[in-house]
Amino acid sequence: xxxxxxxxAALSVPEGENLVLNCSFTDSxxxxxxxxxxxxxxxxxxxxxxxxxxxxxxSGRLNASLDKSSGRSTLYIAASQPGDSATYLCAVRYNQxxxxxxxxxxxxxxxx
Amino acid sequence: DGGITQSPKYxxxxxxxxxxxxCEQNLNHDAMYWYxxxxxxxxxxxxxxxxxxxxxxxDIAEGYSVSREKxxxxxxxxxxxxxxxxxxxxxxxxxxxxxxxxxxxxxxxRLTVL
Numbered sequence: 001x002x003x004x005x006x007x008x009a010a011l012s013v014p015e016g017e018n019l020v021l022n023c024s025f026t027d028s029x030x031x032x033x034x035x036x037x038x039x040x041x042x043x044x045x046x047x048x049x050x051x052x053x054x055x056x057x058x059s060g061r062l063n064a065s066l067d068k069s070s071g072r073s074t075l076y077i078a079a080s081q082p083g084d085s086a087t088y089l090c091a092v093r094y095n096q097x098x099x100x101x102x103x104x105x106x107x108x109x110x111x112x
Numbered sequence: 113d114g115g116i117t118q119s120p121k122y123x124x125x126x127x128x129x130x131x132x133x134x135c136e137q138n139l140n141h142d143a144m145y146w147y148x149x150x151x152x153x154x155x156x157x158x159x160x161x162x163x164x165x166x167x168x169x170x171d172i173a174e175g176y177s178v179s180r181e182k183x184x185x186x187x188x189x190x191x192x193x194x195x196x197x198x199x200x201x202x203x204x205x206x207x208x209x210x211x212x213x214x215x216x217x218x219x220x221x222r223l224t225v226l
Contacts, residue, residue, distance in 0.1 A: 043219040046214055046215070049214045089154070099160065099170065100157070102154040
């Protein structure tokens with residue numbers, strides 16, 4: 001069964017800290033992996049998309065890595081800010097149809 | 113402004129009623145998707161459409177129906193057959209259903225059964 005897991009479910013850090021969010025998937029035959037941010041009661045904002053042939057992607061203070069062989073991706077957030085507080089979701093795409101399989105998310109709180 | 117709009121933001125349904133959630137995009141995307149989000153369960157795919165006049169069931173299609181008569185519109189009907197419809201519904205789109213394309217999401221509709 002194709003499953004995506006995110007640990008921890010919640011994380012609280014002081015402002016300025018560098019942090020890593022984890023995503024693991026059971027089937028390594030992925031097409032791509034996408035990281036999203038979700039604010040309470042809102043839709044999803046796409047942060048980074050990593051294709052299966054890539055090892056990492058960067059956007060500003062965010063860096064996402066992909067290790068297919070171990071079934072893992074990490075989202076690194078540098079110099080965290082209170083505005084980074086949100087739920088972060090990773091989603092994996094396995095086939096041409098476009099279906100994404102989502103993890104349950106990590107709720108991040110950055111304290112001033 | 114290019115993007116995905118969903119309406120209404122909040123929707124209340126009585127037992128036995130059918131309700132329709134709207135999803136419109138002006139991104140000229142071919143593929144559109146409907147997901148359901150429940151607390152602690154992540155997002156699950158209800159239906160998706162790769163092109164106008166075509167759609168396929170996702171993992172939890174029972175009790176839902178869709179249509180795709182126009183490229184920019186993909187409405188979702190929650191029928192009375194859906195026994196537990198209270199959830200947050202998210203619509204998404206991508207340039208095509210090709211595996212390399214990023215999916216973009218709308219702001220969501222929160223449906224509550226009274």
